[in-house]
Amino acid sequence: MADFEGDNTLNTAEKFYQRLNYYINAYPSEGSSLYIKPVRDFQYAENALYGRVNDNHNSIILNTSNNKPIVSANDDKKIPSAVNFVVDAFEALVQDFQGAAVRGKLDATDPYLYEIKAYSAYESPDAMYANYIASLEEIFLKNFLTDSRNKRIRDFSTFLPVFFEFISEVTTNGPCTKTGFITSNFCGSAISGLTVSISDLDPSSDKQKEEFLKSRNFYYYIEFLKKRGFYITKQRPWEMVADIASPFMLQYANNYGITTKEQVLSSYFQRAGGGDIENLKNFAISTYNTLTLTKKFVKIKHKGMHKRISRQPVSRAILEGKYLLYYWVDKYIDIRYAEQREPKSAGEVTSLRKNVKTLLPVKGLTFSLSMINDVFNGFANYEGSFARKTLKRKSVVEARNYKPTY
Numbered sequence: 001m002a003d004f005e006g007d008n009t010l011n012t013a014e015k016f017y018q019r020l021n022y023y024i025n026a027y028p029s030e031g032s033s034l035y036i037k038p039v040r041d042f043q044y045a046e047n048a049l050y051g052r053v054n055d056n057h058n059s060i061i062l063n064t065s066n067n068k069p070i071v072s073a074n075d076d077k078k079i080p081s082a083v084n085f086v087v088d089a090f091e092a093l094v095q096d097f098q099g100a101a102v103r104g105k106l107d108a109t110d111p112y113l114y115e116i117k118a119y120s121a122y123e124s125p126d127a128m129y130a131n132y133i134a135s136l137e138e139i140f141l142k143n144f145l146t147d148s149r150n151k152r153i154r155d156f157s158t159f160l161p162v163f164f165e166f167i168s169e170v171t172t173n174g175p176c177t178k179t180g181f182i183t184s185n186f187c188g189s190a191i192s193g194l195t196v197s198i199s200d201l202d203p204s205s206d207k208q209k210e211e212f213l214k215s216r217n218f219y220y221y222i223e224f225l226k227k228r229g230f231y232i233t234k235q236r237p238w239e240m241v242a243d244i245a246s247p248f249m250l251q252y253a254n255n256y257g258i259t260t261k262e263q264v265l266s267s268y269f270q271r272a273g274g275g276d277i278e279n280l281k282n283f284a285i286s287t288y289n290t291l292t293l294t295k296k297f298v299k300i301k302h303k304g305m306h307k308r309i310s311r312q313p314v315s316r317a318i319l320e321g322k323y324l325l326y327y328w329v330d331k332y333i334d335i336r337y338a339e340q341r342e343p344k345s346a347g348e349v350t351s352l353r354k355n356v357k358t359l360l361p362v363k364g365l366t367f368s369l370s371m372i373n374d375v376f377n378g379f380a381n382y383e384g385s386f387a388r389k390t391l392k393r394k395s396v397v398e399a400r401n402y403k404p405t406y
Contacts, residue, residue: 051195058377059273062083080196085249089252093227122190132186137283141291159288159291176280176283179276179339195242226248229248229249230242277369297311329365333352336372
């Protein structure tokens with residue numbers, strides 16, 4: 001095994017070389033007699049969306065009612081949780097290590113792979129998204145809101161055009177909606193409830209990864225992961241991810257009436273985005289009302305004279321009365337189009353708007369949001385995916401046929 005020196009303190013060129021060194025040399029290549037089958041790169045192409053999209057490319061979130069605490073936790077005061085059958089498989093793996101230790105198979109001096117404990121597992125996308133939106137609000141108020149933009153805002157109605165200008169800039173590089181956030185680089189695989197980490201080592205340090213990979217009991221770690229139906233994360237070797245298509249993992253799911261990976265996806269997860277419109281409204285109201293507190297007054301020029309206007313906060317009741325649901329849904333179409341970056345024609349987007357406007361009063365909001373996201377979803381919209389490359393080189397149909405490799 002080569003020496004790995006990569007970390008975030010290096011300059012760009014050196015960091016690139018060191019990351020490439022780790023990527024190529026950390027594990028035996030496929031086809032080698034030493035190839036480790038459970039290793040999977042969850043930062044590569046469609047793999048990055050494992051547990052965050054379903055077979056139809058829809059963003060999904062975990063139904064946490066099926067979560068279960070992990071008894072074998074590193075910190076008794078901070079017990080992580082994960083999907084119930086994943087926890088069962090992990091506890092069986094812990095017992096594998098305990099049995100091997102009793103039989104004298106393990107090196108007791110191994111600092112990482114002797115007594116196995118869960119350091120972290122499921123992370124709430126709700127908390128992540130709330131923090132992300134709070135950071136966007138701060139950027140709007142402290143950076144985006146120049147003097148000229150500030151002077152345009154007298155009340156909530158004059159605030160909204162400035163607000164959506166900001167959203168337009170945000171979505172050139174990142175998400176705004178929770179649906180977009182789920183599949184972005186701002187959100188990780190831990191939201192799936194399918195991962196368990198057995199160390200708190202620094203994933204940016206290739207040296208620490210190397211130390212873990214050189215663990216004296218690493219061979220047993222790999223064998224026990226395979227036995228219980230787990231992948232090992234290539235960039236975080238101390239993180240295991242449930243292979244929901246593995247018969248070894250599905251034997252634990254079977255205890256909860258689940259026998260296939262399709263049932264896992266349909267029973268444990270639901271489509272994200274049901275609250276996107278409410279989130280958008282709340283984001284707008286919160287940002288504007290914070291503005292009325294931090295910059296209550298604005299001076300404007302009116303009929304040749306300067307006038308001082310007091311900005312008044314807006315209530316939810318006022319918002320609901322003045323701005324009908326379709327106003328927000330129409331804005332949502334623009335946002336999702338920008339987030340996904342799918343090359344739809346102006347005519348296709350116009351047709352979508354007309355269909356949504358017609359069906360929204362009849363079918364309701366949930367149906368309308370699903371229809372919008374069905375138009376804009378797909379691996380072809382995710383940079384770095386094979387489908388994206390296929391779309392650029394070949395055809396839309398072929399790009400759309402890519403499926404998550406569960």
